[in-house]
Amino acid sequence: MNQLWSNLTSNFQNFHPPAQLTNNTVYLFGDLFQILEVDERRGVIILKMFIYHFYHSEFAKWDPNMYNGTKLIMAQKGTFWDPPIVLRDSIDVIYETYNDQGVLHEGYIYSLYQFLTVKLSCSFDVSRFPFDRQYCPIVFNRLAGYNHDVDFYGDEMQLKLYMDNDEWDIVHPITTSRLDQVLSEDGNNRKINHELIIHLSIERKYLFYLLFLVFPNMILYLMSGLTFLLPAESGEKVSCAVTLFLAQVVSFGTLANIFPASSRNLPVLAYFVVIVTFHMGISCLLAIFSSGGSGCWCSLADMAVEASS
Template sequence: MKSVFLVIGYLVSLMIDLSLTEDSESLRDKEDRLTNQLKKKLPAVFPPDDIQNKEVVFSLGLKQIVEVDEKKNSWTISFEILIQYFSDSAKWDPEEYGGNEYIFLDDHSVWRPETALPSLIEMIGKISDRKQVLMYDGRVIAYDQDVTGVLSCLINVRKFPYDEQECRIRLMNRMPHRNWNVTVNPMIQEHFLSSYKDNFQWEVIKPMQFSIVKSYTQYEQTGVELTVRLKRRSIFYEFFLITPSLILYICSGFEFAIPVESGEKISFIVTILLAEMVNFGILQDIFPPSFDELPLLAEMIATQIIHIVTLSVIAIIVVHIYHSNIGLEMPAYLVKLISSKKLRCILIIPQEIPEKSNTIQPTEQSGKEEDGTQLNDNGARQLQQELEKFCKDEGTSSDDARDRLRDSQWKKMSAVIDRIMLIGHFIVVTVVILYFLIMYQID
């Protein structure tokens, strides 16, 4: 009895499978018949004569900013292309074809407008997922996914790394003899923008701009233009390029804290100069070899280098004055400078360098107290008085006293130059930094 039921069950299942197979085959036949019918009604090379309103919708969708090359003025972009139109020849009744409301066809099985990207330099890889979809209401859709290409876009690095870049991507119709009305479908465009993947170096400024453009060459061509605006993420360059450069620039002032007699002033400032030159070399790898405007960052580092070179020259002069001018008579106007009480009050003249014999005392010959800011007989009388007091206080001969006095005066002069340059250094540093901060804020 059990065997009889098993046989009956097997026969029933076999009949069900056969019926489903027949239904599936009938659906496949209906789809093949629909495909053949559409291919006969719709031309593959020329546009159909019954395109509604002679209107073709072009649409571009941005997927990802792959790379922005400042040296080559090019953008590598991944994007999508969508083209659609309505044709009465593409309509069918879904009930006659097993409920099919859409069908996929091979590429170029039916006509699709020939398009061009004028700014395209190179197509990277093959276009994947290139499809054509026909809807029962007569809509023909052709779209290309994951199109990656190198586009020519002008890059302005004037305000690097706080710059904003703009690139206009055009999708033009290649059939100038056809008077097609090119439009942009906002709903489709909004859908394609949702597939954008963020870039670690660039931020897309939204909303993007879409417009219909015309090109007047040999023929009038129409198309759509997608304007993409990017803002550079500057944190990387701030941390690894700008901050080290500013730290080196500010630290160059420590050169004035190094005593002249230590012999390290020149080596310190030259080391700072070499470090700044390394930063300048890094900029050469970033920016193009020829451009209309110099980047502000390059101008700032170049200004810093010029300033530090000036400090190096001054350091050499100060060291030379400190060590190599012994035995030379100091001019009277320099004696007046290093003897000024006003400069000593504002710490231009260090308190620890002057000898006690260098302090100018009231003299009977002059009849009044001299403060170092006034000289008679072009300073000769004051020099003679200083020499006489130096001999008396130190108990030395006039020749030895004269040499030691000259030595003391020139060392004091080197200290005065160092202090004056220190004040000038901080003034220049402040002006340079404020100037470039203002320039970065100006549009």
């Protein structure tokens, strides 16, 4: 056992790719555990993930029959070479577990599952809010300044341990792709940056917004048209119009806190709310003018005072 350990550690260096790294390739796999937060205002998504990777080297092979049938050796993280993998768009990464490395007698060196919480920057398009779908790619590449050419391969997420989110649904499947970018080229020497992209798409659950945002505004808008069915001499025409208008103004202020703050992709629903508020304001003025008399103005003033208090 000691002889096997000595042979393995002598063949590897911690900070350089091992000799005979097969195809200069590292196989990277990730799985999503939970969506913790999606903040459209700040352009941030927070995920809890599992990741692990492995690579193959001829120098990591041995015959189990020569070492008492030993087929697997475990070592502390960092004993053997670790691929310099980083998340390109990460703002903050918290590694909650630091697992050991394993070496199989077939020549595979792998890391066990690493449990991490990652905060990523993402560009959101909320123009179809609340029926929107967001695309937030998770991009893995090598550490900046790392000179060795290492390629990455991966597979789609299986979501075996995924916990459902109350506000967002995952759009299946979550596929992966590779992107090769030529950073510099000097004769036959080309410096290529390899990226592995996990295509994560999420879709908003809209039922809450339909019940508490869309339907109430539509009801207020439809009721505003009923004020013209009231006779002017009843004295309730102005009161009804002003009450509905004030209710819409209060609703508008509430919606301003719900809508994602974006001047580039303003939600279509926001245009609807603005138009409805403007139209109900005009309806209120028309109701006042059609009623006439100073009593109506006094009623308007009294209701404004009550609303402000």
